[in-house]
Amino acid sequence: MATNARPLIRLSRRSYATLKALSKEMGKAMSDVVGDAIERYSRDQFWEQVNREFELMTPAQLRAYRKEVALWDGTLLDGLPDEDWEEERLATTRARSAAGRRVVGRSRSRPRP
Numbered sequence: 001m002a003t004n005a006r007p008l009i010r011l012s013r014r015s016y017a018t019l020k021a022l023s024k025e026m027g028k029a030m031s032d033v034v035g036d037a038i039e040r041y042s043r044d045q046f047w048e049q050v051n052r053e054f055e056l057m058t059p060a061q062l063r064a065y066r067k068e069v070a071l072w073d074g075t076l077l078d079g080l081p082d083e084d085w086e087e088e089r090l091a092t093t094r095a096r097s098a099a100g101r102r103v104v105g106r107s108r109s110r111p112r113p
Contacts, residue, residue, distance in 0.1 A: 019034065035097070
């Protein structure tokens, strides 16, 4: 999602140095490295919550869940080959990232001394 907002966040010197080194190492803009890190953190948090919910399930709930999953797995036996959408997803992500890096006009903030 491209946005014109240019939010400012404060980082410790150590975090900034790490971000700068990662950016150079990866050959990516620092904003892209931060964006990727946020996406990964968000995904990790989601799966940690899923795992916590599984741990809270009773044996009966777990059996019911597995039974339902088995029913849905049967719908995949349609005889059609699996489709791989990963390349299309990566192309879309790259396009969005490139669009987000375009600078329109100049910054209105004063230069720091």
